[in-house]
Amino acid sequence: MTTLHDVDDLPVRFTRRGRPDVRAVDGVSFSVSAGETVGLVGESGSGKSVTSLAIMGLLPKRGVTVGGRAEFAGRDLLRLPADALRDLRGRELSMVFQDPLSALNPVISIGLQVTEVLERHRGMSGREARAEAARLLEVVGIPDPTRRLREYPHQLSGGMRQRALIAMAVACQPRLLIADEPTTALDVTIQAQILELLRGLVQEQGTALVLITHDLGVVAGICDRVNVMYSGRIVEQADRRTLFVQPRHPYTTGLLASIPRLDSAADLPLEPIPGSPTDTVPWDTACAFAPRCTRRLDVCGTERPALADNGGVRLLRCHNPVPAAESLAVGAEGRR
Amino acid sequence: MLRFAVRRLLLLVPILFGLSLALFVWLRALPGGPAAALLGERNTAAAQAQIRSLYGLDQPVWVQYWKFLKRAVRLDFGTSISTHRTVTSEFFTRFPATIELTLAALIFAIGVGVPLGYFAARRHGTFLDNASVIGSLLGVTIPVFFLAFLFKYLLAGGVFSVLPDSGRLDPRLIATHPTNFYVLDGLLTREYDASWDALKHLILPGLALGTIPLAIIVRITRAAVLDVVHEDYVRTAEAKGLSVATVRRRHILRNALLPVSTTIGLQTGLLLSGAILTETVFAFPGVGKFVADAISARDYPVLQGFVLIIATVYVLVNLLVDLSYGLIDPRVRLR
Amino acid sequence: MTDSGPGAVLAGSAFGGAGLDPLGAGPEEAGGSISREAWRRLRGNRVAILGAVLVLLFVLVALLAPLLAPYDPKDPVLRSQITPGNYPGLSAQHWLGVDRQGRDELSRIIYGSRQSLLVGVVATSLGFAGGMLLGLLAGAFGGWIDSLVMRVVDVLLALPGLLLAITIAAVLGQSLTSIMLAIAVVQIPIFARLLRGSMLAQRESDYVLAARMVGVRRRKIMLGHVLPNSLSPVIVQATLSLATAIIDAAALSYLGLSGTDPDVPEWGRMLAEAQQDLVAAPRLAFIPCIAIVIAALGFTLLGESLREALDPKFRR
Numbered sequence: 001m002t003t004l005h006d007v008d009d010l011p012v013r014f015t016r017r018g019r020p021d022v023r024a025v026d027g028v029s030f031s032v033s034a035g036e037t038v039g040l041v042g043e044s045g046s047g048k049s050v051t052s053l054a055i056m057g058l059l060p061k062r063g064v065t066v067g068g069r070a071e072f073a074g075r076d077l078l079r080l081p082a083d084a085l086r087d088l089r090g091r092e093l094s095m096v097f098q099d100p101l102s103a104l105n106p107v108i109s110i111g112l113q114v115t116e117v118l119e120r121h122r123g124m125s126g127r128e129a130r131a132e133a134a135r136l137l138e139v140v141g142i143p144d145p146t147r148r149l150r151e152y153p154h155q156l157s158g159g160m161r162q163r164a165l166i167a168m169a170v171a172c173q174p175r176l177l178i179a180d181e182p183t184t185a186l187d188v189t190i191q192a193q194i195l196e197l198l199r200g201l202v203q204e205q206g207t208a209l210v211l212i213t214h215d216l217g218v219v220a221g222i223c224d225r226v227n228v229m230y231s232g233r234i235v236e237q238a239d240r241r242t243l244f245v246q247p248r249h250p251y252t253t254g255l256l257a258s259i260p261r262l263d264s265a266a267d268l269p270l271e272p273i274p275g276s277p278t279d280t281v282p283w284d285t286a287c288a289f290a291p292r293c294t295r296r297l298d299v300c301g302t303e304r305p306a307l308a309d310n311g312g313v314r315l316l317r318c319h320n321p322v323p324a325a326e327s328l329a330v331g332a333e334g335r336r
Numbered sequence: 337m338l339r340f341a342v343r344r345l346l347l348l349v350p351i352l353f354g355l356s357l358a359l360f361v362w363l364r365a366l367p368g369g370p371a372a373a374l375l376g377e378r379n380t381a382a383a384q385a386q387i388r389s390l391y392g393l394d395q396p397v398w399v400q401y402w403k404f405l406k407r408a409v410r411l412d413f414g415t416s417i418s419t420h421r422t423v424t425s426e427f428f429t430r431f432p433a434t435i436e437l438t439l440a441a442l443i444f445a446i447g448v449g450v451p452l453g454y455f456a457a458r459r460h461g462t463f464l465d466n467a468s469v470i471g472s473l474l475g476v477t478i479p480v481f482f483l484a485f486l487f488k489y490l491l492a493g494g495v496f497s498v499l500p501d502s503g504r505l506d507p508r509l510i511a512t513h514p515t516n517f518y519v520l521d522g523l524l525t526r527e528y529d530a531s532w533d534a535l536k537h538l539i540l541p542g543l544a545l546g547t548i549p550l551a552i553i554v555r556i557t558r559a560a561v562l563d564v565v566h567e568d569y570v571r572t573a574e575a576k577g578l579s580v581a582t583v584r585r586r587h588i589l590r591n592a593l594l595p596v597s598t599t600i601g602l603q604t605g606l607l608l609s610g611a612i613l614t615e616t617v618f619a620f621p622g623v624g625k626f627v628a629d630a631i632s633a634r635d636y637p638v639l640q641g642f643v644l645i646i647a648t649v650y651v652l653v654n655l656l657v658d659l660s661y662g663l664i665d666p667r668v669r670l671r
Numbered sequence: 672m673t674d675s676g677p678g679a680v681l682a683g684s685a686f687g688g689a690g691l692d693p694l695g696a697g698p699e700e701a702g703g704s705i706s707r708e709a710w711r712r713l714r715g716n717r718v719a720i721l722g723a724v725l726v727l728l729f730v731l732v733a734l735l736a737p738l739l740a741p742y743d744p745k746d747p748v749l750r751s752q753i754t755p756g757n758y759p760g761l762s763a764q765h766w767l768g769v770d771r772q773g774r775d776e777l778s779r780i781i782y783g784s785r786q787s788l789l790v791g792v793v794a795t796s797l798g799f800a801g802g803m804l805l806g807l808l809a810g811a812f813g814g815w816i817d818s819l820v821m822r823v824v825d826v827l828l829a830l831p832g833l834l835l836a837i838t839i840a841a842v843l844g845q846s847l848t849s850i851m852l853a854i855a856v857v858q859i860p861i862f863a864r865l866l867r868g869s870m871l872a873q874r875e876s877d878y879v880l881a882a883r884m885v886g887v888r889r890r891k892i893m894l895g896h897v898l899p900n901s902l903s904p905v906i907v908q909a910t911l912s913l914a915t916a917i918i919d920a921a922a923l924s925y926l927g928l929s930g931t932d933p934d935v936p937e938w939g940r941m942l943a944e945a946q947q948d949l950v951a952a953p954r955l956a957f958i959p960c961i962a963i964v965i966a967a968l969g970f971t972l973l974g975e976s977l978r979e980a981l982d983p984k985f986r987r
Contacts, residue, residue, distance in 0.1 A: 058574055062461075090577030097575075102568040105587050107594075107665055116586070117576050152666045168576060347825075354826035362842050473975065477968045479918045481925060481942065482960035485949065489957075493950045605831030612833065613922055617946065627834075631841050632927050643838050647829045 005176050005208060006031040010068035010078075011232075012047070012054045024050040026232035026283045027068070029307070034175065037202060037209040039223035039240075041216065041255075043277050047232040048212045052178045054078075056095055057085045072176065091121040094174035098181040100161035104153040110137075110164050111149030117171045136167040140197060159190035163197065170201055177202070178210045183218060195221050216255060220244055228252050231280045231288040234307060238314035246328055248310060248321040250293045287319065295320045341659050348651060355647050356408060359640055360401050413641025418633045423641035427623065432516040433504055434622035437615070438607045440538045441546030445603070449550045450596070453557025454589065460562065468554055475551020480610040484544040484617035492540055500537050502619035509533055541618045545610050549603040556599055560592035567591070594665055601654035608646055719976035725969025732781055733788040740778035741766075744936045747773035758952050770941070770955055771948060779936035780962055786929075786937045787966055790851050790920040795913045797855035802862020803905070807898070809863065810870025817867070824860040832857045836919055840928040847930055850923045854916050865908055869901035903981045910974030914967040921963050938963050 012025040025047040032038045040048045053059050055070045055077060070077040072093065077085060089095075097103040105113060114133040118124040124132060130149060137145035140163040153161055162182060169177060179198060183191035199222045202209045211223055219226055219240070226243045228236040228251065236249040247253045254273040275292035282288065283304050290300040297320050310316040407413070413423035456468035492501035504518055505511065511530035513521045519538070522531025564570060565588060573587040611624035619625070623642065630638040662668045732739060742748055750773035752759055760768040767776035809820040827835065836853040843849030873879060923929060924939030933940065938959040945955035 056575060058571060086577050086579070088577065089575055095575040097568060097572060099568060103572045105569040105573070105591070106667060107590055108586060109666075112586075116578060116582065120576070120578055120582070154667050165572070168572075350822060351825050351829050354822065355829050358826060359838070362838070473971065474968070477914060477918075477971045478964055479921060479960070479967070481922065482964065485942075485946075485956050485960060489949055489953050605834075609831040609833030612837070613925070616926075627837070628926055631837065639838065639841055643830065643834060646831075646834060650831055651829050 005073075005210075006071045007051070007055065007068070010051060010054060010066065010070060012050050012059070012064065012066050023232055023282070025054065028229070028232070028234055029068075030227045030234065030237065032176065032208040032210055034208050035202065035206045036225065037199070037211060037223050039219040039226040040210060040212045040229060041214065041219055041226060042229035043214055045231075045277050046229040048229050049180050051229075052095065052180055052210065052212055056089060056093060056178065057082075058095075087121075090117050090174075091172045092175050094169040094172075094177050096162075096165050096169045096177070096179045096182050099185045100158060100165050101153060101185075103165055104161060106153055109150055109152055110156065114149075114164070114168050114171060117168050121172045132171075133167075136171055137164065140164070140167045140170075140201075141193070142167075158186050159193065162186060162190075162194055166194070166197060166201070170205070170207070173205050174207060176208045176210070178212070180212045181214070182211075184213070184215070191218070192221075198222065216259065228255075231277070231283065233283055233288070233317065234315070235289065235317045236314060237307070237316075242313045246324065248314065248316055248324075248327055249318050250295045250320075250322060251289050253322050253327060254292075254294075287317075295322065341662075344655050344658055348655060351651060352648060356405065356644060357401070359644060360404055408644065413644070414637035416630075416638045417635045418629070418638075423637050426626065426638065427642060427645055429516065430621060430623045430626055433518075433620065434608075434611050434615070434624055436517055436519060436534075436538060437541055437545060437611060437620060437622060438604075440542030441549065441607055441610075442600075442603070444542055444546035445549035445553050449553030450557050450589075450593070453554040454561050454584075454592075456554065457558045457561035457565065465558075468558060472551040472555040472558075475547055475554075478547070479613075480544060480548055481613045481617055483547050484541065484614050487540045487544050488617060499540050501540070504534060504537050504621060505530065506533050506537075537620075541614050541620055544617075545607060545614045548610065549606055552599065552603065552606075553596060556596050557592060560595045561588060564588050564592045594661070597657065597664065598661060601657040604653045605650055608650060716976045716980065718972050719980070722969050722972025722974075722976060725965055726973055727969075729784060729966045729969055730788065733784040736781050736785055740775075740781040742775040742778040744774060744778040744782040745934045746775075748775060749773040758948070758955070760952070760954065767958055768952070768954060771944065771952075776955065776958060779941060780938070780958060783936040783938045783941065783959065783962065784966070786847070786924075786935070787917050787920060787963070790847065790854065791913050791916040791966075794851045794854035794916045794920070795858060795909060797851070798858025798912065798916075799862055799905075799909055801855065801859040803866055805859065805863035806866025806870070809867040810874070810901075813871075813874075820863065820867070824863050827856065827860040832915075833919060833922060836923060837926065837928070840923055845928050845930050850920055850929050853923065853928075854919050857919070858912050858916065861912065862905065862908065866901060866905055869904055870898070873900055904978075907974050907978040907981065910970050910977060914970035914974065917967045917970070918963060921959075 007028060007030050010025060010028045011023065028047070028051050030038065030040070040051065042048045050059070054066045057077065057080075059066065066078055068078070072088075077088075077093075080088075104110075111130060111133055114136060115124070115129040118129045118132055122132075133149055134145040137148055142148055142160055142163050148156070148160075148164075153164075156164065162185075166182075177198075182198065183194050186194065195218060198209065198211075201207065211218070213219060223240055225237070225239045227234045228243075228249065230251050236243065236247070236252050243252065244256070247256055251273070254271075257271045258273060260270060273292055274294070279291040280288045281291060281301075285304065286302060287293070287300040287305050290296050293300065299319050303319070305317045305319045307315050307317040310321070411424045415422055416426055419426060452468055456465045459465050488501050491499045500506065509530055511518075511522060511527050512525050514524060515521055518534035519531050522528055522534060570583065570587050573583045578587075608624075611622060612627050613624070614620070615622045615625035616628045623646070626638065627642055629635070630642070749759055749765070749769045753769075753771065753773050758769050758771055758773075759765065762768070765775050765777065767780065770776055770779065805820050805824070809817040830838065836850075836857050839853035839856055840849045843852060920929075921939035921942065924937050925943045927940075927943065929937055929940060933944070941959040942956060945952070945959070949956055
């Protein structure tokens with residue numbers, strides 16, 4: 001599998017007049033191949049959404065600095081001129097966003113929002129575009145698609161809106177699809193359907209999918225490989241099985257341990273990760289997770305751990321990873 | 337949607353009813369009674385008695401009001417004291433002039449205001465943006481007659497003399513006026529120089545009248561665009577790789593102009609009242625100037641009739657704007 | 672206006688949350704309308720300071736007119752030097768020159784500010800009082816009282832502002848009082864709607880529901896909690912309305928509605944007189960205009976910056 005998309009040491013800084021810079025993303029590297037689904041997991045504020053927006057070139061121009069490299073099919077997206085990037089977006093690179101209601105233009109019809117992509121990138125118009133739009137809606141599982149074309153976002157249910165957004169995103173069979181929390185705003189039952197839909201599309205079209213989420217259950221469901229992010233950097237990277245069965249980073253184990261399990265005793269206390277995401281220190285000179293880490297060593301406060309290969313099966317950024325035996329106890333089979 | 341329209345139309349009735357009642361009572365409450373008002377300086381007891389019987393002012397108030405209403409519905413508002421023609425005919429003779437002026441002002445305000453507001457918002461924080469904010473603040477504070485004076489002085493007299501300073505048409509120009517809309521008339525009768533001249537006469541008063549609405553429109557457009565630009569659906573549109581023009585037109589402006597269109601109704605009110613002052617400064621023979629003249633001439637039938645008609649027009653325009661909002665925003669339409 | 676007992680309890684963080692201080696007043700200040708933070712924002716705001724300075728200038732000039740004006744505004748000092756179309760302009764003795772009757776323009780402008788201030792303040796106060804009363808009734812009681820008040824407001828709003836003022840003033844006769852009353856009536860529906868809207872929004876908020884649940888009397892709720900929290904937009908509007916009142920007053924006197932004595936200096940009327948001599952002596956028209964703009968601008972700037980300072984959604 002050739003690497004389709006490679007992100008290398010991508011930092012994103014937000015600057016504001018009179019205030020210190022905010023480093024939303026501190027240097028992220030990961031890659032995705034065709035047909036592969038890669039997960040980007042982290043809490044809110046970990047920088048996962050910002051990473052994807054930076055890749056797509058959707059961050060505001062002013063007050064934002066992006067560094068590093070984001071290679072797509074041999075070209076560095078970060079160095080492309082604006083109109084070249086605009087041509088790629090929607091056609092080869094596509095994104096699905098979190099809240100389907102606010103992500104849709106409320107005053108124009110669903111049909112128009114689909115056909116405009118077809119018009120722009122596939123040169124279709126009029127009846128041809130509408131027919132294709134109806135077909136796309138059907139593919140994503142929206143019943144009675146021809147009628148839906150004329151309807152407006154507020155007339156559709158949450159699940160249908162998200163499907164419509166997915167239809168818009170895959171209309172031109174993109175090679176890379178980024179889904180930013182596609183199921184967070186939806187009911188649990190709909191979540192599963194949407195994930196199935198994404199999985200099906202990916203298999204059919206060989207799309208590379210980057211799935212951004214804070215929900216480990218989602219990750220376990222469809223990701224082939226997983227990147228765990230904390231405070232703007234990746235702290236653990238492994239394939240699904242390895243991550244869930246043998247998590248080595250204290251943050252990852254903490255996440256897994258904090259999820260209540262159906263088969264555990266009812267009176268077992270919950271084990272949240274101590275502290276809060278704001279108890280963090282910059283990555284420059286230390287491990288950002290150190291203030292909350294139960295396995296903290298002195299070196300964790302003085303030296304940033306590097307993302308290093310660990311046993312050939314994962315990348316790990318930690319001075320004192322969880323020992324194998326302990327991690328097996330915590331690890332769980334992914335929820336299906 | 338239809339129900340919405342009908343409901344709003346029905347609301348019109350009590351409003352106009354209340355307005356006519358208020359006006360009626362108001363005028364009857366004049367010191368000395370309406371008879372004294374009608375007579376003005378020629379007020380003697382005998383004349384008053386005569387007027388009273390002539391106008392049926394000795395009958396009970398509700399009878400008077402009923403008669404007034406009956407005539408109002410037939411658009412009979414009596415006769416002007418100063419010109420001795422019917423109030424209605426005076427109104428409709430002059431209304432086209434005011435409509436032309438108001439349209440000119442509105443076209444100016446929207447045509448310049450929306451793009452300016454849009455670009456100010458897109459270039460947030462730059463010189464253009466700050467200048468627009470300050471400009472629009474000044475615009476709403478400056479009284480319309482100041483602007484009228486300023487333009488008149490600068491471009492029609494004191495400094496440059498490029499544009500006419502009064503009237504609708506050069507008095508030396510002979511032209512026919514089938515519709516009384518001078519610009520249109522010239523086009524209809526192929527007297528193009530008349531059209532052009534009428535247009536020239538509209539420029540200065542139009543600019544003066546339209547500046548305040550311009551300031552308001554810039555303000556609202558800018559604020560609306562600033563809001564909309566941060567909306568998720570604009571980001572989606574960008575993510576789809578749509579062209580800049582498409583994003584701007586279909587996604588940003590379509591939504592940003594919603595709040596702007598709701599103020600058009602308000603602007604009409606500003607334009608109508610501003611017309612009174614502007615027409616006076618430019619001696620523009622429209623409804624506004626006639627109202628100003630009627631004030632000094634104490635021409636109460638004219639005041640009463642004109643005010644009622646203008647109010648009706650204003651309420652109707654607001655109604656139309658409300659209805660059109662339903663057309664533009666499908667969330668309102670399809671409840 | 673924070674009373675003790677249930678009022679104080681509710682104002683505390685026990686019931687904190689949505690609706691408690693939508694205007695950023697802070698949990699302890701359920702009775703206050705301008706919080707400390709807003710005040711701080713205001714003080715650093717250059718626009719606000721400029722506005723305040725202009726307002727202060729205007730008010731001081733009006734109050735101290737007899738001390739500031741070099742001549743009697745009604746005294747035609749240079750009558751002898753007047754020829755048609757030729758009025759002595761700026762000079763050392765007459766900083767702004769002289770008008771067509773030979774009266775010192777500077778003194779007339781200074782004294783003219785008194786009229787404008789008077790009319791502006793009185794008209795806005797009356798409009799404010801009337802509007803607040805109506806708005807309070809509508810907002811506090813709801814139901815048919817609300818509908819009735821709103822119908823009245825609709826009728827008043829059926830006429831564009833200036834037109835309404837003209838109608839009223841024309842009918843009341845030409846005097847300063849009629850202008851004041853006319854403008855007041857134009858202001859009433861604005862305040863009424865504003866207060867009513869504000870109160871209605873507040874009524875549905877959580878802290879009011881909580882208060883009723885606890886058993887606080889309706890009147891106490893209205894006056895002690897809802898009203899103070901609804902005041903901020905009203906204060907902003909009052910400032911802006913003052914600006915409008917000054918402009919409208921000038922417009923009405925321009926149209927001749929302020930009374931018949933042409934000697935009394937009044938900015939609007941000075942404008943009307945100056946119209947004939949626009950080419951010969953444009954300053955006679957521009958000077959009163961600029962005076963009006965300065966006075967109105969001061970209040971507008973102040974009002975706008977107040978609005979920004981009090982807006983919880985303050986956006987940079």
